[in-house]
Amino acid sequence: MESRNIAIVGGGVGMLSILDHLSKQVDGICNISVFMKNTTGIGEAYRFAPDELIMNTRNDSINFFDHIVDFKQWLKKHHNDISSEFEFIPRRIFGSYLHLVKKKILNKLRLKGHRVEFREEIKEIDKKGTIVTQNGDYKYFSAIFVSVGFGTDTAIKENTIKIRNIPKNGTLNIVGSGLSAIDWIILTNSIRPDIFINVVSKSGLFPAVRSSFSSSDYPNIIESNEELIKKPDLIKFLKILRNECKKDINYGLDDFINLLIPNRSLSEELSIAQKRIPVWQPLLYRSTVNYKDFFKALPEYQKKYLLKRRSKFINRRGMFPVKNAKIIHELIESNRLKIESKTIPDDEISAIDTINCTNDNLAMYEFLDRINIDCLDRNKIVNNNFKACVSRNLYLLGPATNTVNFFTEVSSLTYVHAEHAVKDYLNH
Numbered sequence: 001m002e003s004r005n006i007a008i009v010g011g012g013v014g015m016l017s018i019l020d021h022l023s024k025q026v027d028g029i030c031n032i033s034v035f036m037k038n039t040t041g042i043g044e045a046y047r048f049a050p051d052e053l054i055m056n057t058r059n060d061s062i063n064f065f066d067h068i069v070d071f072k073q074w075l076k077k078h079h080n081d082i083s084s085e086f087e088f089i090p091r092r093i094f095g096s097y098l099h100l101v102k103k104k105i106l107n108k109l110r111l112k113g114h115r116v117e118f119r120e121e122i123k124e125i126d127k128k129g130t131i132v133t134q135n136g137d138y139k140y141f142s143a144i145f146v147s148v149g150f151g152t153d154t155a156i157k158e159n160t161i162k163i164r165n166i167p168k169n170g171t172l173n174i175v176g177s178g179l180s181a182i183d184w185i186i187l188t189n190s191i192r193p194d195i196f197i198n199v200v201s202k203s204g205l206f207p208a209v210r211s212s213f214s215s216s217d218y219p220n221i222i223e224s225n226e227e228l229i230k231k232p233d234l235i236k237f238l239k240i241l242r243n244e245c246k247k248d249i250n251y252g253l254d255d256f257i258n259l260l261i262p263n264r265s266l267s268e269e270l271s272i273a274q275k276r277i278p279v280w281q282p283l284l285y286r287s288t289v290n291y292k293d294f295f296k297a298l299p300e301y302q303k304k305y306l307l308k309r310r311s312k313f314i315n316r317r318g319m320f321p322v323k324n325a326k327i328i329h330e331l332i333e334s335n336r337l338k339i340e341s342k343t344i345p346d347d348e349i350s351a352i353d354t355i356n357c358t359n360d361n362l363a364m365y366e367f368l369d370r371i372n373i374d375c376l377d378r379n380k381i382v383n384n385n386f387k388a389c390v391s392r393n394l395y396l397l398g399p400a401t402n403t404v405n406f407f408t409e410v411s412s413l414t415y416v417h418a419e420h421a422v423k424d425y426l427n428h
C-alpha cells in the first residue's frame with residue numbers, strides 16, 4: 001500500500017485530535033506534516049499564560065483524552081490542590097497535560113511506523129492542495145486538516161503593554177463582554193488594581209454564570225427522546241426543554257425565559273448561581289452528544305432562525321465560573337467596572353486605551369481567503385464531515401466551522417469533529 005501524505009495546519013487541540021484519530025483509524029503508513037506557529041503550550045487556548053486565565057470547563061467535564069492519559073489521575077498526581085471535580089484549573093496547566101498527551105500520541109504513531117514532522121507556519125494552500133510555507137517551501141498533500149482556532153493569536157503581550165501604559169487611576173476600555181473579555185478583566189485587575197474598567201458590548205451583558213452541577217447527573221434531552229432523534233425539530237426541542245424546566249414549579253418558567261431572553265445582571269446571575277442551579281443550565285450543557293446530527297437535520301427555516309439568534313440561545317452554553325464572576329461582581333460593587341450596551345466604531349476599537357475582545361472572526365476569514373476557500377456563505381463552509389473542498393481533501397475544524405454547527409466551540413467538540421473528518425478521508 002502506498003503511504004499517505006497528510007498535512008495538519010495548526011498546533012492546538014485540533015491537531016492533537018486529528019493525530020489521535022489517525023493513530024486509531026488508519027491502515028498503512030502515513031507521512032504527517034504538522035505546520036504550526038511556535039507557541040509555548042498547546043495552541044492558542046492552552047498556551048503559557050498567567051494563572052488568572054482559567055478553564056471555562058470544570059474538571060469533571062474534561063475527559064476526551066482520558067484513553068491516552070487519565071486527566072483526573074494526572075491532575076491528582078501533579079496538582080493535587082486543584083484536582084477536585086468542582087475546580088476550574090489554569091489553562092496553562094491543561095496545556096501541560098496536553099503536552100504529555102501529545103508525546104504519547106506521537107510515540108504511538110511512530111511505533112506503528114508513521115512519520116511525523118513539525119514544520120513552520122503556512123502562508124497559503126493553493127487550489128491544487130499545495131501548501132506554501134512562510135519560508136517559500138511548497139509541498140502537495142493528499143489530505144489537509146486545518147484547525148487554526150480563530151486564525152489569530154490573542155495579543156497577550158500587546159494588550160498587557162496597553163494595560164501597563166494606562167495612566168495611574170485612568171480608564172481601560174474593553175470592547176466585547178464574552179469569555180475573552182472576562183479573561184482580560186480578570187488579568188487587568190491583577191496587574192493594575194488602580195484603574196477603572198469600562199466594558200461596552202452590543203448586549204451589555206456578561207455570559208451566564210455556571211452554577212454547580214455535574215453534567216453527568218442530568219438527562220441528555222436529545223438522546224433521551226426518540227421522537228426528536230427521528231425527526232429533529234427545534235420547536236419540539238424547545239417545548240421539551242420548557243416542560244423539563246417547568247418541573248421546577250418555583251423557578252422553572254423564569255429560568256426558561258431567561259435562557260431565551262437573557263436579561264439578568266451579573267449580580268443577579270451570581271446570586272442565583274450560588275444558591276441554586278438555573279434549571280436550563282445542566283439540560284443545555286448535556287444536550288450535545290447528538291447535537292451535530294440533530295442541528296444538521298433541522299428544517300432550513302429553523303436553521304436560519306437559530307443562526308440569527310445564536311448569541312441569544314446557542315452561545316448561552318458558554319458559561320463562566322463563579323470564581324471569575326465573584327471578581328467581576330466585586331469590581332462592579334466597588335465602582336471599578338461598568339458595563340453598558342453600545343456599538344463602538346472600528347477606529348475606537350483599536351485605540352491605545354482599548355482592548356478588542358469582539359472575536360469578530362475577521363482574521364479567520366482572511367485566513368480562509370489565503371487557503372483559497374470561498375466563504376461567501378459563511379454558514380456553508382464545510383459539509384457534514386467538515387470537508388471544505390472535495391478536490392483538495394481539505395477539512396476545517398474548530399471555530400472556523402462554529403456557526404455551521406450551530407453550537408458553542410469547545411475542545412471536546414473539536415475532538416468529536418476530528419473523528420468525523422478523519423473517517424471521511426479514510427473512506428474515500
Ligand SMILES: Cc1cc2nc3c(=O)[nH]c(=O)nc-3n(C[C@H](O)[C@H](O)[C@H](O)COP(=O)(O)OP(=O)(O)OC[C@H]3O[C@@H](n4cnc5c(N)ncnc54)[C@H](O)[C@@H]3O)c2cc1C
Nearest residue numbers: 010012013014037043044045055056122147149398410411
Ligand atoms: C482563550 C481561549 C480559551 C478557551 N477555553 C476553553 C475551555 O476552557 N474549554 C473548552 O472546552 N474550550 C475552550 N476554548 C475553545 C477551544 O480552545 C477550541 O475549541 C479548540 O482549542 C480549538 O482548537 P484548535 O486547535 O482549532 O485552535 P487553537 O487552540 O487556537 O490552536 C490553533 C493553533 O494554530 C496556529 N495557527 C494560526 N495560524 C496558523 C498558520 N497560518 N499556520 C500554522 N499555524 C497557525 C495558532 O497559532 C494556534 O497555535 C477556548 C478557546 C480560547 C481561544
